[in-house]
Amino acid sequence: MKSVTISDVAKAAGVSVTTVSRFINNNYDKMSKDTKTKIEMTINKLNYRPSASARRMRTNKSKMIGVIVGDISNVFSSLLFSGIYQILQPLGYSVLLLNTNNSVDEENKGINRLLEHQVDGLIIQPSQNDFKNYHFILDAGVPLVTVDRYVKNQPKSIGKVTTDNFEASQKMAIELVKYGYRKVILISRLTVNTSAQIPRIKGFSSSFQHTINIDVYNHSDEWMKNEIVKHIDYQNEKTALVSLMGPLLFKTLGVINSLNLHFPDQIGLTSFDDWNWAQYVNGGIDLIQQNPLEMGESAAEILIKTMEEKTSQNIEPTIIQAKRVQGNSLCKSN
Secondary structure, eight states, X not given: OOOOOHHHXXXXXXXXXXXXXXXHTTOOTTOOHHHHHHHHHHHHHHTOOXXXXXXXXXXXXXXXXXXXXXXXXXXXXXXXXXXXXHHHGGGTOEEEEEEOTTOHHXXXXXXXXXXXXXXXXEEXXXXXXXXXXXXXXXXXXXXXXXXXXXXXXXXXXXXEXXXXXXXXXXXXXXXXXXXXXXXXXXXXXXXXXXXXXXHHHHHHHTTOSSEEEEEOTTOOHHHHHHHHHHHOOTTTSOEEEXXXXXXXXXXXXXXXXXXXXXXXXXXXXXXXXXXXXXXXXXXXXEEEEOOHHHHHHHHHHXXXXXXXXXXXXXXXXXXXXXXXXXXXXXXXXX
């Protein structure tokens, strides 16, 4: 006989999985008496007693943590997860990883799925830019930490771990100006409006009057090439191409090769991240290197502290500094 799930209870009671989760965890804030009665009667009627839930009700812990990332194909996500796992696994936690493909719908489905599994906490690389969309997690009594991306209206009691994206980009922009560059062409892929690329764009724009942003999302490599050609004037205006995320560096190098351009003499090149392969290209590419492993470790440590303390006190955002990696892709003479 098929066991009854929390989804079955929610459907029969005509409420959300999150509401049932809140009821099971005795979190009745903002829950009407009628709703409580309806859920209780449905649970009794369906004889809902899944082992994970029973374990949660006995110990108030499932020893499971949910991690949600936007794009598992990006090496950044793998390293981020490794950092989280290195902290949580020795403490006896099982870590459940879900990928959203930068989809809001997939993210919501993933969160509800993890709440259904009664996770003790969540670490999310968010795809929605207003924290009101995540309040249901707090309503379910589940501690949360956001990582990498930026969400407006995030309460100060919710942990946050990011890279110093604006500051690192601004420093690189100042460096480019010092080297005599007068124009930067930024290569971005803005799949969500919480993207860490947004403060990077602002950082470069703060020092350059002539900043071009080419967003390649949903566009072909040929389109990207044509857009870059429109703005290159390497004979009269010293120009640098800036890849705002590691996976875009491959595409940018492909365009440079197809146009038969050479760096650093004809055009400058720099990028966020490379994961240790760009050092082998033309003597090395100048980089701004994030540390997702440290970001993951910090997020896990903050989550553990939040779960242990169970308070709503303010948590200072953790900002991990990016590292400047020297290469030979920028012309460094004035």
